[in-house]
Amino acid sequence: MFQGLNFPPLDLPPECEEIRQEIRAFLAEEKARGNAGNIEAMARYTPEYSQRLGQAGFIGLTWPKQYGGHERTALERYVVTEEMLSAGAPTGCHWIADRQSGPLLLKYGTEEQRQKILPGIAAGELYFCIGMSEPNSGSDLAGAQTRATKTDGGWLLNGTKLWTSGAHVCHYMVALVRTSPLDPENRHAGFSQMLIDLSSDGIEINPVINLSGEHHFNEEVFTDCFVPDDCVIGEIGDGWNQVMSELGYERSGPERFLSTFQLFAELVEAVGDNPTDHEAQVIGRLSSQLITLRQMSLSVAGMLGEAKVPVAESAIVKDLGTNYCKLVPEFSRTIIDTMPSQKSADLYAAKMASAILTVPSLTIQGGTREILRGMIARSLGMR
Numbered sequence: 001m002f003q004g005l006n007f008p009p010l011d012l013p014p015e016c017e018e019i020r021q022e023i024r025a026f027l028a029e030e031k032a033r034g035n036a037g038n039i040e041a042m043a044r045y046t047p048e049y050s051q052r053l054g055q056a057g058f059i060g061l062t063w064p065k066q067y068g069g070h071e072r073t074a075l076e077r078y079v080v081t082e083e084m085l086s087a088g089a090p091t092g093c094h095w096i097a098d099r100q101s102g103p104l105l106l107k108y109g110t111e112e113q114r115q116k117i118l119p120g121i122a123a124g125e126l127y128f129c130i131g132m133s134e135p136n137s138g139s140d141l142a143g144a145q146t147r148a149t150k151t152d153g154g155w156l157l158n159g160t161k162l163w164t165s166g167a168h169v170c171h172y173m174v175a176l177v178r179t180s181p182l183d184p185e186n187r188h189a190g191f192s193q194m195l196i197d198l199s200s201d202g203i204e205i206n207p208v209i210n211l212s213g214e215h216h217f218n219e220e221v222f223t224d225c226f227v228p229d230d231c232v233i234g235e236i237g238d239g240w241n242q243v244m245s246e247l248g249y250e251r252s253g254p255e256r257f258l259s260t261f262q263l264f265a266e267l268v269e270a271v272g273d274n275p276t277d278h279e280a281q282v283i284g285r286l287s288s289q290l291i292t293l294r295q296m297s298l299s300v301a302g303m304l305g306e307a308k309v310p311v312a313e314s315a316i317v318k319d320l321g322t323n324y325c326k327l328v329p330e331f332s333r334t335i336i337d338t339m340p341s342q343k344s345a346d347l348y349a350a351k352m353a354s355a356i357l358t359v360p361s362l363t364i365q366g367g368t369r370e371i372l373r374g375m376i377a378r379s380l381g382m383r
Contacts, residue, residue: 005312005379007299016079019072023080026056027087037088037347039354040259040362043216044090045169047124054124059098062305063106067114068122074305078254078298085258086265092166097121099253101128101174104193104246108234113195117172131161131175131196131220132243140371141176141243142187148177148194148227155179155194155232157202157225163364167205167218173198176243179236191239195231202226212342212357245309253301256321257293259362260328263351264290267332270348282331286324293321312379315372322362322369329355 030036030049038044053059061077063069084091102121105113120126137143146159157177167173173196180190198205202225208217234242264286271279297317303310329352338346340353363369377383 005316006303006310007296007313008302009295010075010298010302012075012079012298013073015073016075019076020079020083023058023083026053026058027083027089030089031087035090037262037351038090039088039262039351040358041085041088041091042095042255042259043092043165043214043358045092045166046090047093047169049090050093050124050127052124053094054122059094059124060102060118060122063102063118063122067106068119070122074301075298078301082254082258082294085254086261088262093127093169094121094124096130096166096170097126097128097172100130100246101172104174104233104242105195107245108193108242110230112230113233117195126172127166127170129164129167129170129173129198129218131164131173131177133161133163135160135162135219142240144176144178144191146175146177146222148179148192150179151226154226154228157194157196157222157227159222161220161222162217163208164218164220165216165365167198167220168207168215170198172196173220174233174246176239179239188240190237191243192236193233193239193242194227195233196225196227197231200225200227210357210361212354244311247311247314254294254297256297256318256362257290257324259322260325260355260359261290263332263348263355264328266348266351267328267335270336279335282335286328286331289324289327293317293324297321312376315375319363319369319372319376322359322365325355325362326359329359 027036035046035049057070058080060069061072061080062074065071098121102118105117117126132141134144134146136145146157146161148155148157161175175194175196176191177194178190179192183189202223204221206219206221207215208219210216268283271283275283300310300313300317332352336348338349338352340349340356342350342353344350374383
């Protein structure tokens, strides 16, 4: 049955422009410290930056004040996010915790979990990673096999998580684990989510070095890792529904189309005020796609702010956005050909190199293109 897609138009209210000026002033000071201009800023880990951001009141923006939040709107948070990303600020330490782990605990966590965890996130001092993907399941999340077995006072965790961004710098992981055997008739049943203290015994964190030689991804091996009962998030067996709600935050944000924005900005700067027809066409095409993606992403942000679960719409933003990020270096090279080098003194050449090495992974993070398009097709009644 055709259900359709819904991207309600949305205009930012005046308070969003006010906070835009606030975060721009903060970012100008950070730029003077050298904290700006990064390709894929979510992979840059600078604890001091995250702590200053928290002290300035820009983390946990929508959360209740009793948990260290600031009770501002989802759209105000969206503005702060796009300003940080467009500036290339190093958001990696607090990124996951602010974007989805905190909201997950607000929605499904116990009061004890909220009081223990959320103020530290809002202060920019507690960092989270996501334990979803596994060696033999990839984006087929329903195939995850990491298992939690009940024991006295808690659970024993055994298995492996892979491609975990930032696990080597994080304090906690939210892990999707099996708490009951696989049911072939319902592969989504039997999952639960758990809050894992990464300093616990029974956890081995191994680095996965990417093409650019950077340590961003990790593998985590759990061997009889004890997880107390009070670290279960939500209801046992309801993990699949919870994680689907969580992925709406991961897939639809401006990071999905701003990951190569720094290169685009350098391209526009290099072309200058008198572009040729071809230069104008390329910049115009990239600009129009960027504007459209931003409107779609804003629409999803508005829906999330109303506690809706726009699964298909989030998947579309993620799929189109990461494809756009690939187009930026491809189209840019038709205007200015250069020898890409991360060590180059030429900013355009350096950012071109970073973009080329970064974009292959973007279509994998948050679900592969094949998985996302399957979800979209299902929403449209095509499968």
